[in-house]
Amino acid sequence: MVHVCQCAACLRPGDHADRLIHRKMNLLLSRLDEQQRRWYVALESMKIGHGGDALLSQITGLDVETIRRGREELESDLVGRPADRVRLPGGGRTPLEKKTPPWKAI
Numbered sequence: 685m686v687h688v689c690q691c692a693a694c695l696r697p698g699d700h701a702d703r704l705i706h707r708k709m710n711l712l713l714s715r716l717d718e719q720q721r722r723w724y725v726a727l728e729s730m731k732i733g734h735g736g737d738a739l740l741s742q743i744t745g746l747d748v749e750t751i752r753r754g755r756e757e758l759e760s761d762l763v764g765r766p767a768d769r770v771r772l773p774g775g776g777r778t779p780l781e782k783k784t785p786p787w788k789a790i
Contacts, residue, residue, distance in 0.1 A: 686714045687745040694743075706743050713744055717770045721746065723762075726754030 688694075689706040709728075713721050725744050729736035729751050737751045757765060 686710050689743045690745070691739065691742045710744060719765070719770055722750055722754035723758055725751050726758055730755060730758070 686707075687710045689703070689710065691702075691706065693700040694703055694706055713724065716724065721744075725740050725746050729740045732739060737748045737755075740746065740751055741748045
């Protein structure tokens, strides 16, 4: 699902110069995985500078802390981030077979 921008300019009726860009940005984000979204939005925030995290949070719907974490990862040249997987080893949901108590297994 594509997020609808919540910035002040997009919430006002009528057109503004960045409305199409915000829509295209959110369309692109809908096709990326979670770390790619975090890094792309963090990069855009870095281009804006002060206040970028808050503005990009309104535009994309990503949490400000997620954007901040993306900036930190980019500033460290993605050290420790695996290139072949989205999450770090051990991250994500526990597999279903580990969740099922032994007495319920058939």
